[in-house]
Every structure is written in C-alpha cells, then in structure tokens.
Amino acid sequence: MIDLRKAYDRALVSMKDAGRTYHIILAILLVLIAWGGFSWIRIMFIDGAGITGSSDLVPWGIYIVGFVFFVGTSAGASLVGLMIHGFGRKDYEPLGTRAILVGFLSLTAAVLFLMSDVGNPIRAGLLPAVLRNPTSMLVYTSMTYAGFAALMLSELFFAIKITLQGGKGSHRDEKMAQVLAVGALLFALMVVHAPHGALFAFLKAREMWNTPLLPAHFVTVALASGIAVIIHITIVTSKITRKEIVSKETLSHMGGLLAFFLGVTLFMDFFDYLVMSYSGKPGGLEIWHFLTTDFYSFFLINTIGMFGAMVILLFKRGRTIPGLLIASTITIIAILSYRWNLIVVAQIPPLFPGTGNIYYTPTVPEVAVVAGIVALISFLYLVLTRVLPMEETYQENRQMTIEN
Amino acid sequence: MVSRKDKEGQVKKKNLLDSQTSRRSFLKGASIAAAAGSAALVTGCVPGAEAGSSEEFSLKWEEYFKKHYRLMTQEEKDETIARLVKLAKLQYDLDIQMSSRPPQEQVLYGYAFNITRCEGFMDCVKACVKENNQDRKSKTQYIRTFEMEPGQLDPSTGDGKYFHEVPVDNKFYMGVQCFQCENAPCIKACPTKATWREPDGIVVVDYDWCIGCRYCMAACPYWGRRFNWGKPEIPQEEINTKQHYLGNRIRPKGKVEKCTFCVQRTREGKLPACAEACPTGARVFGNLLDPDSEIRYVLKHKKVFRMKEELGTDPKFWYFID
Amino acid sequence: MKKIIFGSSLLPFVSGILLLLCLDAGASDESVLDRINKANEPFDGSKIESAYALPMKTVRAKEPYQGGTFRLLARKDSIARFRCSVCHTDKKTQARDGSLSTHGDIKLNHGREEDGLSCADCHHEKEKDFLVGKKGAKVDFDHSYQLCGKCHFRQKSDWVGGAHGKRVKYWAGERVINNCATCHNPHSPRFAKRMPATFSLPLDK
Numbered sequence: 001m002i003d004l005r006k007a008y009d010r011a012l013v014s015m016k017d018a019g020r021t022y023h024i025i026l027a028i029l030l031v032l033i034a035w036g037g038f039s040w041i042r043i044m045f046i047d048g049a050g051i052t053g054s055s056d057l058v059p060w061g062i063y064i065v066g067f068v069f070f071v072g073t074s075a076g077a078s079l080v081g082l083m084i085h086g087f088g089r090k091d092y093e094p095l096g097t098r099a100i101l102v103g104f105l106s107l108t109a110a111v112l113f114l115m116s117d118v119g120n121p122i123r124a125g126l127l128p129a130v131l132r133n134p135t136s137m138l139v140y141t142s143m144t145y146a147g148f149a150a151l152m153l154s155e156l157f158f159a160i161k162i163t164l165q166g167g168k169g170s171h172r173d174e175k176m177a178q179v180l181a182v183g184a185l186l187f188a189l190m191v192v193h194a195p196h197g198a199l200f201a202f203l204k205a206r207e208m209w210n211t212p213l214l215p216a217h218f219v220t221v222a223l224a225s226g227i228a229v230i231i232h233i234t235i236v237t238s239k240i241t242r243k244e245i246v247s248k249e250t251l252s253h254m255g256g257l258l259a260f261f262l263g264v265t266l267f268m269d270f271f272d273y274l275v276m277s278y279s280g281k282p283g284g285l286e287i288w289h290f291l292t293t294d295f296y297s298f299f300l301i302n303t304i305g306m307f308g309a310m311v312i313l314l315f316k317r318g319r320t321i322p323g324l325l326i327a328s329t330i331t332i333i334a335i336l337s338y339r340w341n342l343i344v345v346a347q348i349p350p351l352f353p354g355t356g357n358i359y360y361t362p363t364v365p366e367v368a369v370v371a372g373i374v375a376l377i378s379f380l381y382l383v384l385t386r387v388l389p390m391e392e393t394y395q396e397n398r399q400m401t402i403e404n
Numbered sequence: 405m406v407s408r409k410d411k412e413g414q415v416k417k418k419n420l421l422d423s424q425t426s427r428r429s430f431l432k433g434a435s436i437a438a439a440a441g442s443a444a445l446v447t448g449c450v451p452g453a454e455a456g457s458s459e460e461f462s463l464k465w466e467e468y469f470k471k472h473y474r475l476m477t478q479e480e481k482d483e484t485i486a487r488l489v490k491l492a493k494l495q496y497d498l499d500i501q502m503s504s505r506p507p508q509e510q511v512l513y514g515y516a517f518n519i520t521r522c523e524g525f526m527d528c529v530k531a532c533v534k535e536n537n538q539d540r541k542s543k544t545q546y547i548r549t550f551e552m553e554p555g556q557l558d559p560s561t562g563d564g565k566y567f568h569e570v571p572v573d574n575k576f577y578m579g580v581q582c583f584q585c586e587n588a589p590c591i592k593a594c595p596t597k598a599t600w601r602e603p604d605g606i607v608v609v610d611y612d613w614c615i616g617c618r619y620c621m622a623a624c625p626y627w628g629r630r631f632n633w634g635k636p637e638i639p640q641e642e643i644n645t646k647q648h649y650l651g652n653r654i655r656p657k658g659k660v661e662k663c664t665f666c667v668q669r670t671r672e673g674k675l676p677a678c679a680e681a682c683p684t685g686a687r688v689f690g691n692l693l694d695p696d697s698e699i700r701y702v703l704k705h706k707k708v709f710r711m712k713e714e715l716g717t718d719p720k721f722w723y724f725i726d
Numbered sequence: 727m728k729k730i731i732f733g734s735s736l737l738p739f740v741s742g743i744l745l746l747l748c749l750d751a752g753a754s755d756e757s758v759l760d761r762i763n764k765a766n767e768p769f770d771g772s773k774i775e776s777a778y779a780l781p782m783k784t785v786r787a788k789e790p791y792q793g794g795t796f797r798l799l800a801r802k803d804s805i806a807r808f809r810c811s812v813c814h815t816d817k818k819t820q821a822r823d824g825s826l827s828t829h830g831d832i833k834l835n836h837g838r839e840e841d842g843l844s845c846a847d848c849h850h851e852k853e854k855d856f857l858v859g860k861k862g863a864k865v866d867f868d869h870s871y872q873l874c875g876k877c878h879f880r881q882k883s884d885w886v887g888g889a890h891g892k893r894v895k896y897w898a899g900e901r902v903i904n905n906c907a908t909c910h911n912p913h914s915p916r917f918a919k920r921m922p923a924t925f926s927l928p929l930d931k
Binding site: 059135204 | 580614615622
C-alpha cells in the first residue's frame with residue numbers, strides 16, 4: 001500500500017528542497033544537541049549532579065520544570081485530534097499529523113528530562129519495571145508514558161494512512177482514527193496528566209503542592225499549553241512557508257478555546273492562593289511571601305501573562321493572526337513561569353528556615369542539557385514535518401515528485 | 405595520591421591470587437544467569453595479568469544484577485557483601501568489615517532529645533559525619549542543630565547556621581535529623597521500593613536500588629534525606645571500616661542517603677554515634693518495646709512532643725523538657 | 727464511542743481506588759504509641775551478645791532501677807590522689823611544693839554565691855576518704871550520687887530513671903551509666919563555654 005521506496009525518494013527531495021535557512025537551522029540544532037549530550041554525560045557519569053544548581057534543600061530544578069511543561073503540552077496537543085474526530089471539525093484536519101507530532105515529541109522531551117534528573121538513568125529505565133512500589137505516584141505516571149506513546153504512534157499511523165489515501169480513508173480507518181483520537185485525549189488528561197498533578201499534590205511536606213485542586217489545575221494548564229504551542233507553531237510555520245495551513249477562522253476558534261482554558265486556570269489559581277493566604281497556613285504564607293517578593297517577576301509573568309493572553313483572545317478583534325501569535329507566545333512564557341513557580345518556588349521556603357533560604361539558579365551544564373533536549377525535539381520536528389506526508393503539503397509534494 | 409595509586413596496583417596483583425578460588429565459590433550461588441554468565445566470560449577470556457581492573461569490572465557487573473536486599477537469601481547477602489568488601493579493597497585499599505545483621509525481635513528503636521540539656525556543642529554532628537562516611541566535599545550532615553530564641557519551640561524558627569561560642573545565655577538548642585517515621589511519606593513515595601522500614605523501626609535505603617529520583621526528598625516534611633550529588637570524598641584514613649549494608653557503607657554517586665540511627669552500631673547493641681558523642685547527655689536512645697528502657701522512662705515521666713505531629717507521620721523521635 | 731469515553735474516564739477512578747487499597751495494605755495498622763503501650767515484656771538484653779561488659783571498672787548502684795539494678799562507672803580510680811587519708815591524717819602535715827602536690831588550685835564554683843559552699847559541705851570532715859551524706863553519713867566516692875542528690879534530687883531521680891545523664895556505649899545489655907562526676911566537675915559543675923565541634927555549611931548565598 002505504502003511504497004517505501006517512493007516515500008524515501010520523496011522525503012529526500014523534500015529535504016533537499018527545503019532551502020538554505022532550513023539546513024542552517026538544522027546544523028545549529030545539531031550543535032546544541034551535541035553540547036547538551038556532552039553536558040548530560042558529564043552530569044550523569046563524570047562529575048555528578050553536583051554541577052547542577054540543585055541541592056539537598058531544592059532537590060528538583062529546571063529539569064522537572066521542563067518535564068512538567070512538556071508532559072502538559074503533549075497532553076494538550078491531543079485536543080486537536082478530539083476536535084477533528086470527536087467534534088467533527090473538518091477545518092482542523094490539516095493540523096492532525098502536526099498535533100500528533102507535537103504531542104509525541106513533547107512526551108519524548110518529558111521522558112528525556114526525567115532521565116536527566118534522576119541520579120541513575122540506566123537503573124531508572126529498568127527498575128520501575130522490576131519492583132514497582134504500588135503506593136508511589138511516580139510509578140503510575142512513568143508507566144503511562146509507554147501507553148500514551150503507543151496511542152499517539154498508532155494515531156500517527158492512521159493519520160498518515162488517511163493522508164496518503166488523499167485525505168479520505170476507508171470507513172474502518174476513519175473509525176479507528178476517531179477512536180484513537182478520543183482515547184488519546186482522555187488518556188492524556190485523565191491517566192497521564194492529572195496523576196502528574198497528584199504526584200505533587202500528594203506531598204504533604206510542601207504547602208504549595210498539597211492542594212486537591214492541583215490535578216484539575218494541571219489538566220487545564222496542559223490544555224492551554226498544548227493549544228498555545230500548536231497555535232504558535234502553526235502561525236510561525238505558515239509565516240515562514242508563506243502558506244496558509246488552516247483558515248483564520250480555525251485559528252480564531254483555537255484562540256477562543258485557549259482563552260477559555262486560561263480563564264479556568266486563572267479562576268482556580270485565584271481561589272487556590274486566596275484559600276492559602278486566608279487560612280494562613282505557615283507554609284502557604286511563606287510561599288505567598290516568596291511569590292510576592294523575591295520571585296515576583298515570575299509570579300507577575302505567570303498571572304499577568306495568562307490574564308493578558310486571555311483578554312487578547314476574549315475579543316474577536318484580538319483573535320487576528322498577530323494577536324493570536326502574541327497571545328500564544330505570552331501563554332507559553334506564562335505557563336513556563338507557572339511551572340517554574342510550581343516546582344522551584346514551592347521548594348524554596350526551607351522546611352527549617354534556620355538553614356537559610358537557598359536560591360536555585362540553573363548552572364551552565366544544566367541549561368545545556370535543557371537546550372539540547374529542546375533542540376533535539378525541534379530537530380526531529382523540523383525533519384519529520386518535512387519527511388512525513390503532512391495533510392496540507394502532501395498533494396503538492398506528490399505533484400512535484402511525479403514531475404521529477 | 406600517587407602513592408595510593410601505586411599501592412592499589414600492588415594490591416590488585418596480590419588480590420588476584422586469592423580471588424581465583426573465592427570468586428568461583430561465591431559465584432556458585434549466583435542466582436541471576438546474566439551475572440554468572442558475564443563473570444564466567446571475564447574469567448575465561450581475560451589474561452591473569454590484567455585481572456586487576458577487569459576484576460573490578462566484573463565485580464561491578466555482578467553487583468549490577470543483584471537482587472533487592474529484601475529479596476536476597478542470606479547466602480546472596482553474603483555474596484554481595486563479599487563483592488563489596490573486595491571492591492572496597494580495590495578502590496580504597498581498605499579492609500572493611502561489612503555486616504548484614506538483621507533486626508532483633510522485640511526491638512523498636514526510639515529516640516528522645518532533651519531540649520533543656522542540649523548546649524549546641526555539635527559533637528553529635530561531628531561524630532555522625534565520621535561514623536557514617538559522609539561526603540566531606542559537600543559537607544553532608546544528617547543532623548542539624550538550631551539555636552533557638554526563648555519563646556519558641558519549633559526548630560524551624562531557630563538559627564541553623566551559628567558558629568560561635570556556645571551556649572549563649574538565654575538561648576537553647578535543638579537538633580533535627582531523620583525521625584524514622586512509622587508512617588513515613590518517603591517510603592510511600594519511593595517508586596522502586598528502595599527505601600523501607602525495617603522491623604526494628606529504622607527507615608533504611610538500599611543504595612543499589614535507589615534510582616536517584618529524589619521524590620522521597622520532596623516528600624519528606626522533615627528534610628531528613630540527603631543526596632549524593634557526586635561520588636563521596638572521604639580521606640582514606642578517616643573511612644569507617646565497620647560498615648553495614650543498609651547503613652554507612654560508602655554510597656555510590658547519585659543515591660539518596662539518610663540517618664539510620666547508625667544501624668551498624670545499634671544492631672550490635674551500641675548507642676548511635678550521636679548519642680555516644682553527646683557531652684551533655686541530651687540524647688536518649690533505646691528500645692521502645694522494653695518497659696525498662698530509658699526512653700520509656702522519658703515517655704512516661706516527661707512532657708514530650710514530636711515535630712509536625714499533625715501530618716500523621718508518627719515519628720519515633722521525641723523532644724522533651726527537664 | 728460513548729463506551730470508550732465512559733470506560734477510559736473510569737480508569738483514573740479505578741486506579742485511584744486501587745492506590746488507596748494499596749496504601750491501606752501498606753500502612754501499619756498500629757501507631758507507635760499503640761505498640762509501645764502494648765509492650766510490657768522487659769527486653770532480654772542478653773539476646774544481643776555483642777553488647778558485652780565494658781572494660782571500665784563499674785560498681786552496682788545502691789538504688790533500684792525499674793525494679794532491677796544498674797551499674798555506674800567507678801569513680802575512685804580516676805581520682806588522681808586517692809586515697810585522701812594518706813595525706814589527710816590526724817596530724818598536721820606540711821607539704822612541700824604545696825601548689826603542685828596538693829589541690830590548692832581548686833576554685834570552688836558550685837552553687838550560688840549566697841550558698842557559700844565550702845569543702846566540708848561535701849567532703850567528710852573526719853573520714854577523709856569519704857563524702858558526707860545525709861546526717862553526716864559516710865558516702866563512698868563511687869556513690870557520689872547519694873551526696874549530689876541531697877540538693878539535686880530532681881536531677882538524681884531523672885538520672886536513676888534515664889532522663890538525665892547517659893548510658894555508656896551500649897543501649898542493650900546490663901545498664902551501665904555515667905556517674906555524676908563523669909560529666910560534671912564537682913567543683914565547677916557547669917559546662918564551660920566553647921566553640922562548637924563543627925559547623926553546618928551556610929546554605930544561603
């Protein structure tokens with residue numbers, strides 16, 4: 001059915017045709033990947049995690065920030081599948097494969113972040129499969145990745161199959177795609193991402209985490225970050241390639257969804273902080289103090305960013321292409337700083353304040369690993385969107401191949 | 405350093421002679437086929453002269469495939485200890501004694517800390533670092549002492565960074581460490597069951613099963629756990645050679661460690677290093693299940709409290725006032 | 727389709743309930759205090775054979791401990807010029823190099839100023855090898871707690887019980903504890919101020 005030889009030729013042509021800038025970007029990304037890989041090996045096998053900014057008082061750092069962000073993004077990206085197959089919005093169809101790729105690569109990044117954080121990556125890969133602790137949330141969350149990845153890969157398979165058949169697959173394929181899309185979203189939110197909220201919410205040691213709102217909060221933030229990333233990527237790609245991927249109306253609709261999820265997030269945030277401050281639990285007050293003094297910039301970026309993006313997107317006039325681009329960028333930054341607040345600032349108030357406040361600052365090798373991981377998924381994304389038959393470019397490319 | 409390396413070389417060669425037979429003997433019981441196979445491979449192929457480094461490699465390889473401590477039979481425990489002793493010889497040029505002494509029945513260790521008596525001399529901290537082979541480079545310490553203002557009874561409000569002549573008038577001192585919770589959040593959090601509560605109440609870590617995810621550190625409300633951010637650096641002459649598998653053996657890089665009430669000492673009937681070093685007798689240690697023990701006397705006759713009792717962690721560490 | 731949606735949203739609830747069951751099974755059903763209150767059987771210290779007798783000289787205390795007996799470190803051996811009666815006879819003597827060979831360097835820093843303690847408040851005036859107890863009774867140097875307890879009765883009862891002072895080296899085996907003078911200089915019982923033995927890294931930057 002799928003002629004591999006032909007597919008390979010087409011991929012080669014597609015890569016060659018991509019242009020000089022594309023290749024230069026790929027080369028830069030490769031350098032970043034090498035730098036990150038080198039630092040990763042240094043941290044893991046030579047110098048130890050001591051060269052990262054983490055310490056006994058703030059054991060988790062930027063890796064976990066990245067991990068939670070990318071897990072969220074991968075879960076949120078599944079929403080596009082639901083839009084296409086669940087709600088029957090055919091105008092979303094050109095985004096199908098792209099969204100699955102974003103989801104899958106985000107999950108890859110998340111797992112890589114986790115692997116960079118643990119002290120023994122090889123054992124970490126093996127052991128949870130051998131002797132799992134049924135009371136540890138980390139076991140459940142790490143067990144879901146394989147399932148989620150498998151779901152997304154089969155989703156990808158059917159999406160490509162349908163694309164190759166000219167956008168209209170057989171009834172069975174369409175049905176499969178539908179089931180997979182809905183299943184993937186539910187799995188992503190309920191089984192993958194909400195437990196990540198529980199992962200933190202279960203820890204009674206830290207006041208900022210130990211709130212029952214956190215799993216729900218994680219779900220809305222995940223959806224917001226997934227949509228924001230896809231809006232951002234879609235607009236940037238169509239700006240660069242000067243081709244419209246989806247119509248303005250579709251983007252505008254996505255902007256509306258984003259505004260809705262941002263609103264829900266802010267609403268929960270507001271009451272979470274209100275309850276924390278009003279009930280005056282010492283740890284809660286402490287965090288409030290840190291958020292409003294030493295880490296006010298992150299807190300402001302988080303709240304004002306989310307609020308600003310929501311305001312832009314609430315109005316029809318704001319949901320233009322530049323407006324959407326700005327709003328989605330702000331949202332991504334705001335969610336990143338929300339994750340930073342959630343992971344790092346929550347650990348800053350020491351359990352024994354007499355030990356002194358330790359401020360976590362990422363070090364160069366740590367940043368290199370983060371850059372390497374982000375570069376790796378960007379690289380894969382750039383290559384895969386060129387190589388795989390994407391909905392909107394497939395017809396054209398096929399024409400070109402035939403002509404050649 | 406140079407001389408140590410030379411010595412290492414000599415030791416490796418010497419070790420070769422007696423290792424040939426003993427290795428085979430302890431391989432007999434090796435339960436995991438992979439480990440046995442690989443070791444046989446190494447013994448078969450590598451010429452004797454190079455066995456120094458390859459022996460280290462094969463020992464480490466076998467170590468990698470061993471079981472979880474709680475699933476090991478006594479023979480398997482003896483085998484892994486024999487390997488670890490050999491590795492210590494190869495790596496540190498030290499003859500260590502490592503025990504896997506199991507918990508005693510009818511024993512539940514408990515600790516009481518006399519706030520009135522503690523004068524903040526920090527002899528406990530020093531003794532603990534030495535006893536437990538803690539990393540000197542990062543200055544890892546299990547115990548933290550706090551200088552407290554009158555009117556406070558929560559060590560989280562004290563000054564944990566004092567270094568001046570003690571005791572200061574009108575201040576009092578309090579130490580914190582792992583409280584060996586009966587209902588420990590760290591045990592619940594560990595994804596690999598690498599940390600658990602022994603029947604005698606001590607929360608221990610199987611360092612070889614720890615993956616270093618630090619979820620337990622995030623879960624502990626008492627800041628009771630420490631991470632090996634690098635390979636522990638201890639001057640060779642200061643290494644405590646009396647070690648326990650679950651206690652003070654030198655930790656590998658990237659593992660979580662914690663206070664074990666000096667399991668290597670207490671299971672021999674000794675006091676923990678901190679209690680023995682305390683010059684003021686502020687630290688009371690004993691068997692909670694023995695009605696005649698000092699700790700039971702303290703619990704019965706003194707006003708005691710535990711840290712953050714409202715979290716339901718049920719720690720076995722009490723503070724009391726004379 | 728509905729079945730799938732319904733089914734997969736049930737999944738977290740099912741797994742959550744399973745998790746709770748596991749937590750329930752994993753948690754010990756008794757709190758520490760329950761276990762303590764239940765345990766009334768004295769622990770047989772001889773079960774831990776490695777807690778052997780100490781090399782130091784000990785004496786049996788003349789006080790009951792939890793219905794049994796206990797031992798404490800002997801004191802007389804560590805007093806440099808015991809027996810006192812060698813010099814302190816009925817006759818008056820003149821010591822050469824008095825400051826060196828006698829204990830004229832002792833500065834009494836015990837009790838409050840207004841108490842005005844003197845040597846004879848603790849040392850027996852007639853029997854020089856003994857301390858003085860209740861109603862002028864002779865108190866052996868090894869059992870100085872009988873003297874100290876005259877004033878410091880609360881500390882003494884804590885010491886006998888185990889809340890004051892400390893055991894020597896072993897928690898198991900026969901109970902051997904420090905005597906009063908092991909830790910306190912009887913002539914200046916307060917601990918001297920000094921620098922801590924080590925320090926914790928200042929963690930704030």
